[in-house]
Every structure is written in C-alpha cells, then in structure tokens.
Amino acid sequence: MVIPGVDRHDPTPGQGAPEARAVTSGGDVALLVPADSPAARATVHARGDDLTAVMEITDVAPVAVPHRIRGRARLAGWLTPVTGRDRAACVELLAERHPSGPFPGPAWTLLRLEPAEGWIDDLWGEGSVEPEEFAAASPDPLVRHEAELLQHLAAAHGDLVRGLCSLLGERERAxxxxxxxxxxxxxxxxxxxxxxxxxxxxxxxxxxxxxxxxVAGLRRAIHALFEAASTD
Structure with missing residues (x-):
C-alpha cells in the first residue's frame, strides 16, 4: 500500500502489505494494519482530511512455472479509520476472510479504502475498473481452493493435463x-x-x-475435460 507523502521504505514493522483485507458489501476494502505502521499514523494525522492511498496487487501463480506473475492491479482511493458501528462489521468480515487471525486489538488498526479508480493487467487483458464495477463483482467460489487444486493437478495428474492439448483443434500440432x-x-x-x-x-x-x-461442480467439469481429451 502506497500513501503519497509517506516514505514507503519506512522501517516501521507493517509497512507495505496490510496484514489482512476484505471487500465489504458496499465495495470498500477493510484493511488491518499494525497500530504503529505508517498507514495507521498517516490516517491519525490526516484528522478528517482526504488521505489518498494506492493498493498495488501482484497475482502470482501457486505452481512452479516460468513467468509466474499472472497479473497486476492497482486500486486507488481514500483511506480513513474504521470506527463506531462499522468496526464490528469489518472485524466480522475480516475474521471470516482470515479465520486464523490476526484479530483486531490494541496492536492493530482498522482502515477503510474507498475506491476511486482501479486498473488491472492480467492473463485475460488490460483495462480500467470503475468503483461501481468493483463493488458489483462477486468473489469466485474457487478462490480459496485454487492454489491447492492447481498444485494437486500439477503433481498428481500431469499426464491428463498434458493430454488436454488434443482439444486445441488447429493448434493441436503444437x-x-x-x-x-x-x-x-x-x-x-x-x-x-x-x-x-x-x-x-x-x-x-x-x-x-x-x-x-x-468444488464438487469443479470436479465434474475437470473430469469432463479429461474424458473429452482422451476420446478426441
């Protein structure tokens, strides 16, 4: 997370990536950072003034492969502390997203990033993302299982994965x-x-x-792919 005017190389523990994060139903991003981090201090010193921040996100494939970075994204907006009634809702959301903790306490500060603009460049293309689009997007049901599933396919079903090449039609010569x-x-x-x-x-x-x-539906879909490749 980058905050203009705050040295991103500040040696204070917690500078950089938030310890935990989750998207609220309204499209804001709840962030958990150390109470003594530059981000937490900056929101205190802002005293209600607009504090801009940018989250820089890198998506790395969870399998061993050259060029593992699958995409990069930026989300820019306004950073404020989470207080009052909203705090309990954000704590519950973060606990659901990160069941192993950490949980907010005196050592932690809850912040909210209200998106103003976004940008993404990944395996599917490049483009901007409006706040309304970000808020309306639904999480992929496989997101929590993707790393484990990809690693399992690579380690235990390499022959079947290679066999999918037969489904490429004109590209089958490859x-x-x-x-x-x-x-x-x-x-x-x-x-x-x-x-x-x-x-x-x-x-x-x-x-x-x-x-x-x-995951059950995924297993059926993957098996159907493998069967189609074996009979093609």
Missing amino acids: CGFREGAVPVALDRFGLRVRFRADGRSFDARFDFPRPVRD
Missing part, C-alpha cells in the same frame, strides 16, 4: 509442447494451462460448459 504442461489458473469459468518445450511456451484456456458453483 502438441509437441506436451513436454511440459502446467495448470496456471483456475476459476469458475475454466482452466488455463501453460504448454512449453524447447524454451518456448503458450497458454491455452479450456472453458467449462457453464460456470461451476463449488
């Missing part, structure tokens, strides 16, 4: 890339696999017939 195939992204809409060989690579997206709602 099946020489079966030398390496690693699943790099997974969401309710589909699976993305990176095929590689001889120092070259390309990504292929395998869409599910319909968005999956949970």
Whole structure:
C-alpha cells in the first residue's frame, strides 16, 4: 500500500502489505494494519482530511512455472479509520476472510479504502475498473481452493493435463509442447494451462460448459475435460 507523502521504505514493522483485507458489501476494502505502521499514523494525522492511498496487487501463480506473475492491479482511493458501528462489521468480515487471525486489538488498526479508480493487467487483458464495477463483482467460489487444486493437478495428474492439448483443434500440432504442461489458473469459468518445450511456451484456456458453483461442480467439469481429451 502506497500513501503519497509517506516514505514507503519506512522501517516501521507493517509497512507495505496490510496484514489482512476484505471487500465489504458496499465495495470498500477493510484493511488491518499494525497500530504503529505508517498507514495507521498517516490516517491519525490526516484528522478528517482526504488521505489518498494506492493498493498495488501482484497475482502470482501457486505452481512452479516460468513467468509466474499472472497479473497486476492497482486500486486507488481514500483511506480513513474504521470506527463506531462499522468496526464490528469489518472485524466480522475480516475474521471470516482470515479465520486464523490476526484479530483486531490494541496492536492493530482498522482502515477503510474507498475506491476511486482501479486498473488491472492480467492473463485475460488490460483495462480500467470503475468503483461501481468493483463493488458489483462477486468473489469466485474457487478462490480459496485454487492454489491447492492447481498444485494437486500439477503433481498428481500431469499426464491428463498434458493430454488436454488434443482439444486445441488447429493448434493441436503444437502438441509437441506436451513436454511440459502446467495448470496456471483456475476459476469458475475454466482452466488455463501453460504448454512449453524447447524454451518456448503458450497458454491455452479450456472453458467449462457453464460456470461451476463449488468444488464438487469443479470436479465434474475437470473430469469432463479429461474424458473429452482422451476420446478426441
């Protein structure tokens, strides 16, 4: 998190990424930071004045693959402390998002980032994100399971993942890339696999017939992909 006018290299513990974060139903971002962090001190010194901040987000693939960064994003807006009735709601939200803690206490400060603008550049493209779009977006039902599922597919089902190359149609001639195939992204809409060989690579997206709602639905969708590849 970057706050203009606050030295991002401040050695105070907690400078940088918030310890925990969650998006509220209204589209704001609840942030948990150390009470002695530059972000917490800056909000106190602002005394109600507008304090701008930017969250810089890097999405890294949870599997071993070259070029692991899947995307980058920025969310800019106004930073304020969370007080009163809103505090209890934010504490509950953060506890749900981060069940292992930490939980707010004297050593922690709750802040709120009200988005003004956003930007994203990832495997699917690049573009701006309006606050209304951010607020309306629903979390992917697989987000908490994606890392574990990708690692399982890579470690236990590498042959089946490589076999998906047979579904690429005209690009099937690239099946020489079966030398390496690693699943790099997974969401309710589909699976993305990176095929590689001889120092070259390309990504292929395998869409599910319909968005999956949970892990059980994902298993059925993945099995259907593997079956289609084996009979193609």
